[in-house]
Amino acid sequence: MSGTLRDQQSGMTLHLRDPHGQPAPAGLEPRRLQIYRDLLFNNLQGLLGGSFPVLLQILHRDEWDALCRRYFVEHRCVSPLFTEVAGEFVQWLQQQSSLPRPFLAELAHYEWVELALQSSEAVPLPAGGDFDPWQDALARSALAWPLVYAWPVQQIGVAFQPVSAPPEPTCLLARRVPDGSVVFSQLSPLAGALLAQMDDAVARSGAEHLRQLAGAHGLDAASLDAPGRALLAQLHTSAVIGPVARPTGS
Secondary structure, three states, X not given: OOHHXXXXXXXXXXHHHOOOOOOOOOOOOHHHHHHHHHHHHHHHHHHHXXXXXXXXXXXXXXXXXXXXHHHHHHOOOOOOOHHHHHHHHHHHHHXXXXXXXXXXXXXXXXXXXXXXXXOOOOOOOOOOOOOOOOOOEEEEOOOEEEEEEOOOHHHOEOOEOOOOOXXXXXXXXXXXXXOOOEEEEXXXXXXXXXXXXXXXOOXXXXXXXXXXXXXXXXXXXXXXXXXXXXXXXXXHHOOOEEEOOOOOOO
């Protein structure tokens, strides 16, 4: 590719992304340029709007247009797949120091989780009929995600838009159930800490996990036995936890 052609293509791309900040290449018909500008920007907004319906309801049209334009101008997508655009938009929001609403990045992540879990290629944990979550090494399902937010994202909507985060974080569990839908539920502090702890590299039994949690919070380990056993049974029944998968061929 010649330098002249490369320069022309680069100038065209910069202008299409940022028509107010980058001049149009010389010799191009304004009407045709406008068609290309509208086509690309409208396609981007359509992709994002379909992934973030609550966010779209909350923002005024000019706020949504300006946010999408900032993303279009500033961000360079890593993946060429349309299905990845929403995830990259969430990452971009998390890096912004100024947004139209203070909870916007977390709300977008909360909405994106459903799309991400629905499209995940992860498989459920093995059933493990004789599995005892109290004594056996545990694994958390790749289709069950513990989430911690500063904002009560599950409550936010047109009628409820808090201006300051509450003192306590919001702990949620998102999981994909057998019919392919994604279910969100509130997590107790104990459940949230337990599931987060399972991300450690070393697999532990439920009893070991609870002893570790008790030590970390200065509690008597025996005080967690009864609630811990009930919690482990509930998580196992809902396929959130299960036995550690054995290596293939073992």
